[in-house]
Amino acid sequence: MNDLFVLSNSPGEVAGWLGPVARALAASGGGISATVVTLPCPYASGMEGRCAQELPGVRRSMSFREAFSGCGRAAQKEGRLILQLGGDPMYGFALSARMKAPWMIYTARPKFKGRVTHYFIPDQTARARFDKARVPEARRSVVGNLILDSVPERGALDAGHLRARCGIHAEHIITFMPGSRPFEYELGCGFFCECARLLRRRFPQWQAVMPVAPTVDDAVLCRGLAANGLAWTGGERPEAVVIDENYSVPLVRSGQYEAIAASSLAVALPGTNNLQIAALSVPLLMVAPLNEAQNIPLDGLAGIFPHRSRVMGGVKKRLVMMVNAREKYVSLPNRIAGAFLLPERRELMTPESACTYIAPLMESPEKRRAITEAYGALNLERGAAGRIAERVAAYFAKEAR
Numbered sequence: 001m002n003d004l005f006v007l008s009n010s011p012g013e014v015a016g017w018l019g020p021v022a023r024a025l026a027a028s029g030g031g032i033s034a035t036v037v038t039l040p041c042p043y044a045s046g047m048e049g050r051c052a053q054e055l056p057g058v059r060r061s062m063s064f065r066e067a068f069s070g071c072g073r074a075a076q077k078e079g080r081l082i083l084q085l086g087g088d089p090m091y092g093f094a095l096s097a098r099m100k101a102p103w104m105i106y107t108a109r110p111k112f113k114g115r116v117t118h119y120f121i122p123d124q125t126a127r128a129r130f131d132k133a134r135v136p137e138a139r140r141s142v143v144g145n146l147i148l149d150s151v152p153e154r155g156a157l158d159a160g161h162l163r164a165r166c167g168i169h170a171e172h173i174i175t176f177m178p179g180s181r182p183f184e185y186e187l188g189c190g191f192f193c194e195c196a197r198l199l200r201r202r203f204p205q206w207q208a209v210m211p212v213a214p215t216v217d218d219a220v221l222c223r224g225l226a227a228n229g230l231a232w233t234g235g236e237r238p239e240a241v242v243i244d245e246n247y248s249v250p251l252v253r254s255g256q257y258e259a260i261a262a263s264s265l266a267v268a269l270p271g272t273n274n275l276q277i278a279a280l281s282v283p284l285l286m287v288a289p290l291n292e293a294q295n296i297p298l299d300g301l302a303g304i305f306p307h308r309s310r311v312m313g314g315v316k317k318r319l320v321m322m323v324n325a326r327e328k329y330v331s332l333p334n335r336i337a338g339a340f341l342l343p344e345r346r347e348l349m350t351p352e353s354a355c356t357y358i359a360p361l362m363e364s365p366e367k368r369r370a371i372t373e374a375y376g377a378l379n380l381e382r383g384a385a386g387r388i389a390e391r392v393a394a395y396f397a398k399e400a401r
Contacts, residue, residue: 190228
């Protein structure tokens with residue numbers, strides 16, 4: 001039996017990396033089913049395992065602790081493979097050693113060269129690092145950016161269907177993306193709804209919509225809306241946020257990419273969705289309000305820094321501000337290109353101040369067009385998931401002989 005363990009960590013990786021690979025493996029016809037192992041991660045929502053089990057070809061999910069303790073007893077079992085799609089490579093290294101199983105990883109950096117069986121590399125920039133590290137060509141392949149495979153081709157999306165389903169008759173749609181991590185959407189939904197209320201006065205020909213990630217915990221979402229004094233329709237599973245008696249913001253739970261494709265402008269927090277929006281050729285403004293900076297996860301040791309107390313929270317906030325000042329680009333398209341393809345704002349921010357950045361883009365088709373034209377600097381070729389699935393299938397076919 002094929003025994004594939006796929007490691008993933010946060011909402012962005014589950015949706016943007018794991019999802020496309022799971023679908024590609026299911027479509028390969030090799031009968032490969034996967035056990036998804038969710039990893040400890042400061043970016044995690046806690047809903048990753050549940051969402052992973054809904055993907056094609058995934059038979060179960062478990063935590064890293066469960067995988068590490070439960071699978072070691074059968075460490076000599078053949079036909080196993082570990083595929084890591086996100087998270088700290090330390091976990092892949094540990095599980096590979098525990099199971100004595102080959103380990104393939106999708107990564108931009110050549111870590112654990114003595115243990116990794118094969119590296120899947122996203123782009124030529126990352127390839128240069130592997131050249132410098134002298135990783136043999138046979139143990140690596142440039143497959144492309146997996147996030148692009150998580151997004152349907154724009155021509156396959158029916159914007160009219162989204163408009164009909166949500167009852168939208170406005171000339172333009174603006175999509176607000178409040179993030180997939182609990183602290184993001186707990187605070188972000190109320191923040192963006194206030195932006196929608198303010199902008200509605202000035203731009204009545206625009207309708208706001210808000211896609212909701214599948215990893216969202218509705219109890220947290222409702223708590224955040226209530227804290228902002230907002231009502232909603234749909235009960236425990238909100239369907240729309242009521243702005244006033246004449247205006248509400250639909251929460252799009254299915255057809256999120258249709259909502260983006262139907263939009264004349266998207267406003268989003270930093271994350272995987274930034275590149276997904278660019279792949280759909282929709283102009284994007286990235287905003288990162290730093291008002292609650294102590295809640296923002298950091299990589300490395302800083303990621304486990306406690307911030308619950310007032311003192312520790314203040315220290316964590318200063319750390320985040322220092323990191324923010326050091327980073328030239330935060331939005332993924334800008335980081336990939338090494339240039340400002342799209343505008344990003346990272347600062348202490350109120351809905352009123354955010355609207356001073358949003359409104360000029362709503363007013364100017366030329367400014368929005370300039371952003372989409374700048375996306376031409378990106379390589380948006382799809383196919384990474386299929387290339388990874390092909391090598392995984394080849395491994396199991398070889399094991400079966």
